[in-house]
Amino acid sequence: MRVPFIKMHGLGNDFVVLDARAETLPPINARVAAALADRREGIGCDQLVLLEPSADADFRMRIFNSDGSEVGACGNAARAVALLHGSAARVETAGGIIAVEPDGGGARVDMGRPRFDWDAIPLAYPMDTLSMPVGWEGMDNPAAVNVGNPHVVCFVEDCDTVPLDELGPEIENDPLFPERINVNCATIESRTRIRLRVWERGAGLTRACGTGACATAVVAMRRGLVENRVTVVLPGGPLTIEWADSNPAAGASIVMTGPATEAFRGSFEWDDYA
Ligand SMILES: N[C@@H](CCC[C@H](N)C(=O)O)C(=O)O
Numbered sequence: 001m002r003v004p005f006i007k008m009h010g011l012g013n014d015f016v017v018l019d020a021r022a023e024t025l026p027p028i029n030a031r032v033a034a035a036l037a038d039r040r041e042g043i044g045c046d047q048l049v050l051l052e053p054s055a056d057a058d059f060r061m062r063i064f065n066s067d068g069s070e071v072g073a074c075g076n077a078a079r080a081v082a083l084l085h086g087s088a089a090r091v092e093t094a095g096g097i098i099a100v101e102p103d104g105g106g107a108r109v110d111m112g113r114p115r116f117d118w119d120a121i122p123l124a125y126p127m128d129t130l131s132m133p134v135g136w137e138g139m140d141n142p143a144a145v146n147v148g149n150p151h152v153v154c155f156v157e158d159c160d161t162v163p164l165d166e167l168g169p170e171i172e173n174d175p176l177f178p179e180r181i182n183v184n185c186a187t188i189e190s191r192t193r194i195r196l197r198v199w200e201r202g203a204g205l206t207r208a209c210g211t212g213a214c215a216t217a218v219v220a221m222r223r224g225l226v227e228n229r230v231t232v233v234l235p236g237g238p239l240t241i242e243w244a245d246s247n248p249a250a251g252a253s254i255v256m257t258g259p260a261t262e263a264f265r266g267s268f269e270w271d272d273y274a
Contacts, residue, residue: 010076011236012207065202073148075210095148168199
């Protein structure tokens with residue numbers, strides 16, 4: 001049996017999208033997702049995205065990292081599926097329901113409310129998540145936030161000089177983070193511009209991370225470092241992040257706007273992965 005797929009990306013963070021909304025596909029589990037994501041033996045991608053029918057929203061988006069782990073959110077994939085769907089939609093994810101809307105060559109996404117409680121991230125034990133008394137070789141005084149998935153954010157003088165390929169896996173797997181963590185290393189360039197590199201949980205260094213941009217922006221807003229609308233510049237390009245109120249008690253959603261691209265369509269032989 002041949003299974004159709006769509007290769008897409010958001011600022012170079014790339015996805016294999018399987019669309020099971022209208023037709024039944026063979027069962028996708030962690031092992032199959034990791035095999036398809038393998039850049040040498042499979043199709044190759046940072047995340048595998050599986051679209052399914054939903055009882056609570058227009059459709060459901062399941063997200064698997066390239067190591068096979070299933071996760072709650074992916075900002076770049078949200079913009080990609082908005083482009084694919086072609087009109088505004090409510091999308092169920094494991095991290096909550098988000099709202100997407102195509103916008104030019106990309107999409108505008110209501111990513112939902114950030115959560116800052118230590119046990120919502122989750123951390124292993126209570127602490128102030130906006131100013132954490134921990135650090136890893138120059139990545140000091142971080143903050144943590146859950147934007148559908150867990151992130152730790154460190155602000156440094158120049159994020160391009162940080163050896164994120166070495167520190168990323170160490171921080172991702174620190175026992176402080178019982179569900180592992182996405183690692184954001186950011187530099188504030190002005191009141192409206194942040195430069196960001198991300199080591200993604202379960203995927204490693206990526207060209208861009210939409211949820212990482214959201215996490216970094218809301219932490220910078222809560223610390224009073226930037227305005228409530230910022231451009232976050234990742235290695236793959238810029239995203240715009242807005243958060244109406246930097247007081248988390250007000251409960252405002254994060255809004256992310258940026259491009260998405262369909263690269264090509266293809267199919268694979270199911271027996272090669274079953
Ligand atoms: N690339 C994504 C995030 C994908 C999930 C993440 N690696 C996790 O494990 O939570 C994005 O654009 O947000």
